[in-house]
Amino acid sequence: MPVEAFVLPKSELGSFVAKLKADYEVFGPVAKGPKFVFGPVEKAEDMRLDYDTTILPPKKYFHQPEQDLMNFSGVADIAEGKKPVGKRVIFGVHPCDVNGLLSLDKVFLGSYPDPYYKELRDNTVVIALNCVKPCEYGFCASFNTGPEADVGFDLSLTDIGDKFVVVIGSARGKEMAAGLAAAAVEDLVAGKRALRACQHDMTRRIDVGGDLGEFLHQNFDHPVWMEEKEKCLACGSCTAVCPTCYCFAVKDMVDLSLQKGGRTRMWDSCMFYEFSRVALDHIFMPDRTARLKQRMYHKLTYYQQQFNATGCVGCGRCVATCVKHIDPVDVINRIQENPLPAKEVTLYRPPVKIVHTKENPWEPQKAVIKAIKKQTADVNTYTFEFVDPQVRESYTYDNGVFNLISIFGIGESAISISSCADENTGTFDHTVRAVGNVTNALAKMQVGDVVGIRGPYGFGWPMEEMKGKNVLLVAGGIGLAPLRGVIKSIQKNRDQFGNFEILYGSRTPDGMLFTDEYEEWRKIPNTRLYLTVDYVPPGVEWGHNIGVVTTLFDKMTSRKENTIMITCGPDIMMKFVVLDLLKRGWSPEQLYVSLERRMSCGIKKCGNCQMGPVFVCQDGPVFKYADIMNLPGGVF
Amino acid sequence: MAKPKIAFFKFSSCAGCQLSVLNIEPVLLDVLGAIDIRYFVMAKRENHEGPYDIGFVEGAVTSPKELLELKKIREECSVLVAMGTCACFGGLPSIKNYSGFSQKELEEKVYTELWDLKSFPAYGIDYYVKVDYYLRGCAIDLGELVTLIKSALKGINPRFRFHSVCNECKMKENVCLFLTKGKPCMGSVTAAGCGALCPSLNRPCEGCRGPASDCNAASLARSFVEDLGLSKADVVRKFRKYAGNTPEFSKGAEAV
Numbered sequence: 063m064p065v066e067a068f069v070l071p072k073s074e075l076g077s078f079v080a081k082l083k084a085d086y087e088v089f090g091p092v093a094k095g096p097k098f099v100f101g102p103v104e105k106a107e108d109m110r111l112d113y114d115t116t117i118l119p120p121k122k123y124f125h126q127p128e129q130d131l132m133n134f135s136g137v138a139d140i141a142e143g144k145k146p147v148g149k150r151v152i153f154g155v156h157p158c159d160v161n162g163l164l165s166l167d168k169v170f171l172g173s174y175p176d177p178y179y180k181e182l183r184d185n186t187v188v189i190a191l192n193c194v195k196p197c198e199y200g201f202c203a204s205f206n207t208g209p210e211a212d213v214g215f216d217l218s219l220t221d222i223g224d225k226f227v228v229v230i231g232s233a234r235g236k237e238m239a240a241g242l243a244a245a246a247v248e249d250l251v252a253g254k255r256a257l258r259a260c261q262h263d264m265t266r267r268i269d270v271g272g273d274l275g276e277f278l279h280q281n282f283d284h285p286v287w288m289e290e291k292e293k294c295l296a297c298g299s300c301t302a303v304c305p306t307c308y309c310f311a312v313k314d315m316v317d318l319s320l321q322k323g324g325r326t327r328m329w330d331s332c333m334f335y336e337f338s339r340v341a342l343d344h345i346f347m348p349d350r351t352a353r354l355k356q357r358m359y360h361k362l363t364y365y366q367q368q369f370n371a372t373g374c375v376g377c378g379r380c381v382a383t384c385v386k387h388i389d390p391v392d393v394i395n396r397i398q399e400n401p402l403p404a405k406e407v408t409l410y411r412p413p414v415k416i417v418h419t420k421e422n423p424w425e426p427q428k429a430v431i432k433a434i435k436k437q438t439a440d441v442n443t444y445t446f447e448f449v450d451p452q453v454r455e456s457y458t459y460d461n462g463v464f465n466l467i468s469i470f471g472i473g474e475s476a477i478s479i480s481s482c483a484d485e486n487t488g489t490f491d492h493t494v495r496a497v498g499n500v501t502n503a504l505a506k507m508q509v510g511d512v513v514g515i516r517g518p519y520g521f522g523w524p525m526e527e528m529k530g531k532n533v534l535l536v537a538g539g540i541g542l543a544p545l546r547g548v549i550k551s552i553q554k555n556r557d558q559f560g561n562f563e564i565l566y567g568s569r570t571p572d573g574m575l576f577t578d579e580y581e582e583w584r585k586i587p588n589t590r591l592y593l594t595v596d597y598v599p600p601g602v603e604w605g606h607n608i609g610v611v612t613t614l615f616d617k618m619t620s621r622k623e624n625t626i627m628i629t630c631g632p633d634i635m636m637k638f639v640v641l642d643l644l645k646r647g648w649s650p651e652q653l654y655v656s657l658e659r660r661m662s663c664g665i666k667k668c669g670n671c672q673m674g675p676v677f678v679c680q681d682g683p684v685f686k687y688a689d690i691m692n693l694p695g696g697v698f
Numbered sequence: 699m700a701k702p703k704i705a706f707f708k709f710s711s712c713a714g715c716q717l718s719v720l721n722i723e724p725v726l727l728d729v730l731g732a733i734d735i736r737y738f739v740m741a742k743r744e745n746h747e748g749p750y751d752i753g754f755v756e757g758a759v760t761s762p763k764e765l766l767e768l769k770k771i772r773e774e775c776s777v778l779v780a781m782g783t784c785a786c787f788g789g790l791p792s793i794k795n796y797s798g799f800s801q802k803e804l805e806e807k808v809y810t811e812l813w814d815l816k817s818f819p820a821y822g823i824d825y826y827v828k829v830d831y832y833l834r835g836c837a838i839d840l841g842e843l844v845t846l847i848k849s850a851l852k853g854i855n856p857r858f859r860f861h862s863v864c865n866e867c868k869m870k871e872n873v874c875l876f877l878t879k880g881k882p883c884m885g886s887v888t889a890a891g892c893g894a895l896c897p898s899l900n901r902p903c904e905g906c907r908g909p910a911s912d913c914n915a916a917s918l919a920r921s922f923v924e925d926l927g928l929s930k931a932d933v934v935r936k937f938r939k940y941a942g943n944t945p946e947f948s949k950g951a952e953a954v
Contacts (some may be wrong), residue, residue: 087809089939092872094871095873095878097879098872099871117868117871117872118868118871118872127869142785292914292917293914293917294914295862295887295913295918296862296913297862297864297865297887297910298861298864298865299861299864299865302864303868311859316852318725318728318731318844318848329865331861331865334861334865334911336859336861350914383874384875385918385921386917472852498855499857502853560721663770
């Protein structure tokens with residue numbers, strides 16, 4: 063298809079913008095002190111189309127710094143109060159930012175399309191402005207994201223002196239260009255020349271002469287990272303100004319009635335210490351080097367692995383905003399000067415699972431507590447049933463997956479399902495320890511109370527692969543909860559599985575879950591249950607093993623041949639379970655682990671559960687160890 | 699549910715945080731409807747003995763008398779909140795800890811009647827007693843105060859996040875004072891929550907809310923000297939001003 067091109071004389075820009083104003087709210091680059099920002103535009107003269115870059119990218123109009131998700135009243139009722147979204151034009155978006163939006167589209171409009179982002183995106187016209195002059199810190203030529211935008215705009219403009227060459231990118235753009243004169247050949251030539259000259263003048267570049275992802279994986283332990291860590295202030299400015307950063311936190315805010323309020327998401331940053339904080343103040347990424355690398359690697363390789371989109375568009379904002387001048391171009395150059403020895407690396411590829419929901423994936427469904435059973439002093443098993451019969455009937459899940467339990471005014475918490483996927487009862491169980499705000503609020507609830515639940519999310523235990531094989535189940539503490547469904551499934555379909563052994567460890571005897579079910583489990587044919595505790599308080603009778611759960615490996619009869627091992631427990635336990643079995647000659651292909659990270663949204667959006675390129679919420683939480691053992695930062 | 703009993707106490711400080719409590723006008727009446735203020739000497743004529751559900755303590759502890767009082771307050775309050783930077787970290791009174799003078803010399807500089815004066819270096823209240831929540835800032839942020847009250851009423855942890863002021867400053871699209879104007883702004887190592895109040899008004903962050911989580915004050919201190927040409931004494935003064943007692947800001951003061 064030939065490119066449809068027109069010209070817009072600069073003298074007519076005023077009337078062009080005035081025409082847009084009739085139908086749209088117009089935003090464009092305006093001056094703020096010595097810098098520029100995207101802001102509302104009344105007339106064309108307000109705009110500074112000679113701007114180099116803006117403080118925040120136009121991302122702020124789509125993935126807004128604060129986005130209201132829903133209003134609520136009480137703990138489970140969604141209230142009305144959605145603000146309408148108007149039609150907008152963003153004028154003068156540079157190619158890097160156009161590409162940044164295309165990358166964000168992959169995040170927000172892929173699996174579980176985000177209705178808030180979509181609505182803003184659908185109602186906004188993007189008028190791109192190609193770059194005819196390199197900016198100070200940009201390096202877009204490295205990623206082919208500038209100086210010219212190829213796709214992702216409705217109209218694109220190229221400055222050729224006294225006029226702009228206007229290229230049509232969409233039907234909507236074509237309508238807006240109605241009335242413009244067609245571009246002459248010399249206009250097109252002038253446009254091409256201006257862009258080529260700009261490209262030529264771009265000296266900042268990342269070019270490793272091969273695959274950047276492989277290069278970075280090979281140099282994960284390069285000393286440069288420690289040098290950068292000493293500099294890095296962990297202030298998070300780089301992520302705030304990044305056109306492709308999407309991570310956010312979700313917060314419930316209530317008014318003083320404590321009943322009414324709103325659930326809002328707001329930009330977050332992987333550079334922050336609290337980013338991966340969970341209840342009891344456990345932090346999954348406490349080390350600043352790990353966080354700095356997570357950001358750099360995410361931009362330069364993980365994003366590509368996760369979403370098949372470019373994570374860095376070379377806009378240079380992170381460099382411009384950094385008090386310590388930490389610059390990806392400089393970092394990569396320094397590694398290139400003295401790289402670590404090349405080695406074979408395999409880049410992680412996530413499982414492909416696209417879920418399209420018609421409903422808003424953020425809205426929890428009401429579920430009523432049908433039963434509460436006390437397991438230990440601070441752990442209860444709750445049986446839930448969806449209030450809406452349609453939801454109840456269509457709801458199915460696999461063993462090992464999780465739901466998000468929502469209590470409006472407090473928040474959401476990701477909790478594994480502890481009932482059996484093969485039991486068609488219309489209800490499901492969650493076994494929950496009261497440790498944080500949501501779980502403590504749940505512990506105060508009674509039978510008949512209503513909460514919100516959305517899910518199920520993620521991949522569960524490999525029930526199909528386990529068929530015809532022996533199964534070794536290793537659990538620690540509350541980690542038995544997501545495995546209880548597996549035990550029940552094997553019990554139900556006993557002839558489909560081979561030898562079955564359960565190894566369960568807890569800190570103390572009174573911390574053990576599901577104790578009243580052990581007799582029944584022991585009665586399953588060809589099944590053995592081994593128990594162990596770390597410590598037996600004085601005066602408590604204990605007829606089983608004492609020691610960490612790996613001490614049971616010498617007692618079990620399971621052998622590596624034709625066996626699948628599934629484990630869930632604290633990270634430190636799973637680490638030694640995996641290490642010990644590998645030492646005994648087991649293959650990483652037969653080991654399955656259920657990872658826990660700070661899962662917040664469950665739908666591969668908020669970024670909180672990222673572990674290197676892995677989204678624990680959607681790629682897991684159950685992983686084959688062979689798939690993740692080569693993650694650059696390690697697993698445990 | 700009975701209204702929670704609230705008390706406000708003051709130690710060595712300017713009383714500015716207490717005064718700001720009275721400034722939450724848009725929601726003051728609603729807040730007063732939800733809580734029962736039992737003890738607030740600045741605002742009330744009638745004050746009642748403890749115990750209290752929540753105690754807000756303003757000011758640093760810098761004398762044996764204050765210490766005894768603080769221990770009693772801790773026993774009387776189910777939840778204890780350090781209100782303001784003085785109570786959190788020692789604040790401005792803690793400048794004396796790093797002045798180079800002995801306690802006796804300091805007493806002589808300020809007071810003439812010394813016979814009944816007993817003082818010691820100024821520390822935040824968690825140096826002596828367990829603190830449940832911190833409201834940082836000189837003065838405190840009223841939004842945070844209201845959030846804390848709501849959380850207490852709901853029985854949840856407000857889970858404040860003390861990441862950098864820079865983040866809030868970027869959200870407001872302020873022109874960076876450090877990089878553009880060469881002003882020694884401490885926003886990059888200072889805990890957010892103020893909405894980048896000072897930088898938004900063209901004033902560099904003074905670090906009044908204390909260190910951000912896992913901040914790298916040493917690195918910023920080096921930049922103050924190398925990039926902005928501050929004297930070493932100035933850098934030390936900056937990091938010892940509000941939260942010099944904290945290990946994080948001490949690293950900044952000791953880096954140059």
